[in-house]
Every structure is written in structure tokens, then in C-alpha cells.
Amino acid sequence: MGETLNAMWQRLSLQHELQLSPWQWVLLGALVALLVLPRPAWRLTGMYSTLVHELGHVVLALFTGRFVTGLRLGWDHSGEVVSRGRGKASVIISGVAGYPAPLWCSAGLLAATAAGYPGLALGAYAILFCLALVFVRNLAALLVCVASAALALGIVFFAPVDMFVYVALLLAGFLLVAGARDCLKLLAVHTWRRQDVRQSDAYLIGASTGTFSGIWLLVILTLAGSGLWLAVRSLILLI
Numbered sequence: 001m002g003e004t005l006n007a008m009w010q011r012l013s014l015q016h017e018l019q020l021s022p023w024q025w026v027l028l029g030a031l032v033a034l035l036v037l038p039r040p041a042w043r044l045t046g047m048y049s050t051l052v053h054e055l056g057h058v059v060l061a062l063f064t065g066r067f068v069t070g071l072r073l074g075w076d077h078s079g080e081v082v083s084r085g086r087g088k089a090s091v092i093i094s095g096v097a098g099y100p101a102p103l104w105c106s107a108g109l110l111a112a113t114a115a116g117y118p119g120l121a122l123g124a125y126a127i128l129f130c131l132a133l134v135f136v137r138n139l140a141a142l143l144v145c146v147a148s149a150a151l152a153l154g155i156v157f158f159a160p161v162d163m164f165v166y167v168a169l170l171l172a173g174f175l176l177v178a179g180a181r182d183c184l185k186l187l188a189v190h191t192w193r194r195q196d197v198r199q200s201d202a203y204l205i206g207a208s209t210g211t212f213s214g215i216w217l218l219v220i221l222t223l224a225g226s227g228l229w230l231a232v233r234s235l236i237l238l239i
Contacts, residue, residue: 012119012156016165018238025239028166032173036181046077047144049102049178055132056101057081057094064090070137073144078199081135088209092216095205099186099220102179103227109172110234118168119161125171126152169238176231183224190217 066085112121206213
């Protein structure tokens, strides 16, 4: 067992030098666009983005001492994390973490790739999805989480190590564009699509704390914007 873990650590911690040609960057960009922009593709891939969003709530809820009792996803890209705990601070901290989560994950993947360690980033990502299985409470969440964990583990254990860079960049690019798309959707819900505002994280935080939802919308977009800036900064350095 120890030898196996040591071999896996050596596999994931192998440093990679990034040397992509312009046409490879174009191909990666095209693949990201195909995963996010066409409506039929987004119906499927958007579930993955929603899962990362909800895991943002889960992770921050656990870090602030809340007890997470369930994670549910809807096929319409809706999601819900149920947790218990005392104090409004934990509600706020866990509540604002959803929309920034994909962008911060993208930033982390790009930073690790720029440092030469995409394998370690993918390994951490695989562990996150395996742990998420503990919290799923409906079929949609189970299917998406199992598929995500299986794909992540398959890459970590069986993909050629030379593929780690490409997989990390593709995943980071997807989360970058998907996270930005979801933030634009959030902004739309608070402006010209007010009929859906009750589904907004900002609205839910405001309702649970007796404050204005606009405050939390600004906080969420600020956190998301900082993740976006870090991701784009790392991407520029890579290119």
C-alpha cells in the first residue's frame, strides 16, 4: 500500500514544463467554447459547473463549523446545500462561496499548471469529488458526482502524465468561462429577470440575515471578480 501511494505521489508531483504551440491554444479554446456556449452541450456540462458551485457552499460551511446534511442538484441546473449551525457569520460565509467557486478553482488550476504541477491540482480535484459523495442526497447529484469523481480518478490513475497539462488547462478554461457565465446570469436575475430573484444566493443570504440582498450581490461579484482576475492573470503568464 505504501509503495502504491508513493508511486502515485511521484506520478502526480512530477513537474511539467509548459510548451504549447499557438494551434494547441486555439484547439483548447475551441473545446472550451464547445463545452460552454452551445445550449445542448451546456445542458449537460452546466451540471458539472453547478456541482462545483454547490461544493463551494459545502467547503465553506464545513470550515465555518456548520454540519452539512445534504447536497441536491436539479436537472435545470438548480442546486441546494442543506446545513445546520449557529450564527449568521457562517451563513454569510458559506452563502457567498457558490458563484466564486468555479472561478477560484480555475485560478488554482492555472496557477498550479503555471508552476509546473498540474498533476497535484488534478489529484486534489479528484479527492474533492470523492469526498462530495458523502453529502449527495438525490439521484441527479449522485449521478453527476459519481461521473465527475470517476472521470477525475480515471485521469489521475490512468491518463499519461503528459496529458495532465492539457486536462488541467481544459478544465480550468471550462470553469473560467462557466463561472463567468453563471455570474452574468446572477446579475441578470437581480436586474431584468426579477421573477427568479428568490433563487439567488444573494437574496437567500439577505432573507436569512435581515439585510439587503444588494449588499451580498456586490460581495459575491467582488469575490468572483477577484477569482476571474487571478485566473486570467495566470492564463496570460502561461501564454
